[in-house]
């Protein structure tokens with residue numbers, strides 16, 4: 001569809017019709033396609049000359065206190081095997097790897113994983129293409145999920161949360177309040193508490 005026609009449709013169609021269309025489109029796309037498209041079109045903003053950007057929530061000014069507190073958790077353990085789900089541009093994860101025995105960074109977008117492999121190196125570091133909804137998750141002691149669930153549907157989140165049971169420790173950080181978690185999600189956590197900040 002031509003760009004002009006798209007603009008014209010957006011101008012004249014009511015917001016509710018557009019929302020229905022986007023929901024329909026999201027359901028048809030895989031997470032690799034959907035998030036790959038977001039990165040390619042730079043829909044998360046930031047410096048448009050940068051090759052990729054995982055959103056303002058991942059910029060250094062915002063993540064400083066988060067990185068500090070996660071480093072505190074990692075430092076209190078004997079070099080845990082860390083798995084990060086939805087590692088994005090790895091701006092955040094790259095500041096944690098020195099405290100891990102092994103760090104496995106996963107994302108659904110293969111091009112992003114290729115790009116991270118080129119840019120970040122370390123004997124203890126591995127990048128893997130994983131759609132956490134549909135694929136098995138790599139083994140580890142501690143799992144990190146930051147600003148990923150906020151982009152997924154509840155049924156997708158539930159499928160991921162069930163798989164998190166294999167890790168001893170979870171660090172989940174999403175910018176929503178606890179009352180937003182449905183009771184079904186909590187039961188699938190097998191009684192483990194999610195520290196939802």
Ligand SMILES: C[S@@+](CC[C@H](N)C(=O)[O-])C[C@H]1O[C@@H](n2cnc3c(N)ncnc32)[C@H](O)[C@@H]1O
Pocket residue numbers: 031035036054055057058085086087088089090091092106107108109130131132133145146147148151152
């Ligand atoms: C907003 S970015 C956050 C990146 C990083 N966690 C951070 O805090 O900077 C969300 C990332 O989650 C990834 N993602 C979304 N759904 C996923 C899924 N089902 N499996 C793996 N990665 C996923 C996206 O490709 C994107 O890179």
